[in-house]
Amino acid sequence: MGLEFNDETFRGDYTFRNSAKAIARFPFPFAEDSYMYSVNMEPHLPGRPGSVFEHMFDVDEHYVAEMRDRAQVLAEDPLRCQSLPHMTLAGWDLLELIMESKARDYPQWFSLTKDGNRWHWINRPLQIEQSFTFLDETTLPYGPMEYITRQTQGDFTLQDQRDDNLWIEAGMVTTQADWSLDFDIGMSFHEWHAPVPLAHEMRVFDRALKFLLNLQLGAPVRRFNWTMTVDPLLDTSPENYPKWGPSKTTMTPETIGHRQHLRVELQTLHRLPRSNAIVFPIRCYLIKFEELVTVPKWARRLHRVVRDIPDELATYKGFIRNKPLMLDYLSKYDDGAPTSPGIWPE
């Protein structure tokens, strides 16, 4: 019903593209013409119909291809998915949250029926049908977190809460903006954020941690993060840097519109009921510059954001080298006209 799933790749021949519909619903992250860090969290409530906020977990035209890409990453490097032994219960919490949300929000694709702890799950787009016993790991082909995140777009980390801190102790991370679960696993909140420039001085992480420690059941929140990626590669991992890092050096004025992508992460945070852990889904959306400039407001604004961003941030986000190339390209779409507030197209 309705949506077709694209047959596309995020590696090799890079056939990934956004349909006109996907461009129109792209989560453009800049609400104004400039950007600086902030905690910028808001309630993750069901939002604008058709937008990526409509449902708890957005399923879009890239779903099937993204899951295929994830399976390839895991086959090459199983350490992209790890769960310390005490995080299994949190994995079940996550499985329940995703299955219930998807079955409720996309009944044409997903179905969950329960008879006590005997559950039956159907995922039609991926042609999966599974009977299992809730809270009994032996009845699933993978642990609960791995099972459900092989079927859900976006990266996921699970944070245990103790000693007034959060500890990243499980995750499925294959679509990341240059960070490694294998490196970070077991770290506390400030430890895993240590590489971020400027934000520590602004005490952003102190405030964010305090906020998250009191995150409440039934009150998920969301924020955006963003970076730039050359070629539509989901797996920009430190492990594979030699494979993708050099691509930054081969972009030209002729290829930038097609090869340069704005990479947006819709990050949400949910308290989990049984484990009291927090799940952090990081959903990655890619858009080519040539796709983005079809929306005049976004083109004007992205030009201004890239032009005015502090060098530390452009360096951290990995695009300082190509910033002049980007500005040459984007400036052609910025006539200086004012832009309206908020993220939606005019």
Next chain:
Amino acid sequence: MSVGAPKIPVRVAEVVEVNALIKRFRFVRRDGGPMPVFSGGAHVVVDMDDHGTRRMNPYSLMSDPADTSGYEISVRRDDAGRGGSLFLHRHVTPGMDLVISSPVNLFPLDARARKHLMIAGGIGITPFLSQIAALSRLGGRFELHYSARTRDLAAYADDLTARHGDKVRLYLDDQGQAIDLNRLLQGQPLGTHLYVCGPKGMIGWVCRTAESLGWPKSAVHSEEFLAPPVGLPFQVQLATSGKTITVGPAQSLLEAIEAAGVDAPYLCRGGACGECETDVLGCDGQIAHNDHWLTDEQKVGNTKIMPCVSRFQGKTLILDR
């Protein structure tokens, strides 16, 4: 109102007199739907309209966290308290409508523990009841040491002993029984986590003993909800909203702020969670910092206050609210 978690409209399904001091209340959703699953040790804030006075008290959930048909709390009557427990005991009856918060857990089990060693005093048994229900389902190893004044006042002791046998040890004051804490704490396997909930004196005793025996701080967990203390009335200026309010003798500063129609964040209302932390813009007098949240330095500096439990004596107090 606090950070946006939905409140739960409930009906009182059952009130049971457990003993001379304790009543148990069962809440079900008014719309008949399921309650959220919660984690052992969580509490809810019960919102009461006590004949025109709004009371919001936190109580630990004691029912099985997997039972979504209803929540249960046990309330000890405090005849000298501010009135929340008396209201529940005297006026709350089956069929009545109340509103409760979503569950919040400030006393969770440590999922890494090889063994959970629990020490309860009196009504402090309640969070352990939900934790034990969860551990029993998942096969977690635990041991409960429960002390009460008399057998009659040892709520749920019989049920716990019947279900869990020698994992439960009962100590009765009137029979001269006391926990041999030194011995107990010295005989635990590596990876044991210690939990204590009960009167202030007991929590202090257990935490100090554990520390003197070399237990790591991160393996010792306690929960104590402070009841907002009563005191002399005092005046406070709310700079942001431009109001001056008077806090009554049996009212907390947070309650007075709310009664003035000013929106203030909160979660536990018992000085533990830090959510209601408020900037002090001016202070000519003495703040009675009654909370567990602020550091000693912050308390001396008088730049922050936790309005859920703290009071003031002096000329002027100006808050950023």
